[in-house]
Amino acid sequence: VTPPDHAGNVTTIYVTPEHGTAAWYNLLTDRYGYGETGSFKLEDLAKRYAGAASVNDPAVTSYVKGWRKWSNNVLDKNSVTHLADDGEVLLLARAMFGHEIGGNSPLHDDQITKAVQLKRAGQLPAS
Numbered sequence: 001v002t003p004p005d006h007a008g009n010v011t012t013i014y015v016t017p018e019h020g021t022a023a024w025y026n027l028l029t030d031r032y033g034y035g036e037t038g039s040f041k042l043e044d045l046a047k048r049y050a051g052a053a054s055v056n057d058p059a060v061t062s063y064v065k066g067w068r069k070w071s072n073n074v075l076d077k078n079s080v081t082h083l084a085d086d087g088e089v090l091l092l093a094r095a096m097f098g099h100e101i102g103g104n105s106p107l108h109d110d111q112i113t114k115a116v117q118l119k120r121a122g123q124l125p126a127s
Contacts, residue, residue: 017107021115022124037084043077070098
């Protein structure tokens with residue numbers, strides 16, 4: 001992990017990009033409880049991601065705006081992502097990763113898709 005930032009937050013450093021991407025996908029499927037075949041509206045995901053009670057919370061609005069930007073304006077607050085659809089998951093991953101990084105993610109599409117497929121199959125090796 002990284003040293004704590006000014007707010008005391010630490011970041012996990014993964015062995016491979018695929019491990020990190022699988023952890024992100026696990027957040028959606030397992031931690032947030034959407035499951036491998038679940039779906040959600042973008043603003044609902046932003047609310048959970050921000051830990052906010054309302055979709056009108058400034059943090060939620062900021063996430064939706066950022067994810068929209070990094071999806072090249074394809075996603076909006078009412079967009080629905082189906083976790084069983086690799087294309088939709090890839091679009092969401094690109095949007096979320098770009099927003100977090102503040103630029104284009106260095107990950108290749110096949111790295112993201114492969115990590116998601118390995119997580120679904122329970123085949124990602126332990127870190």
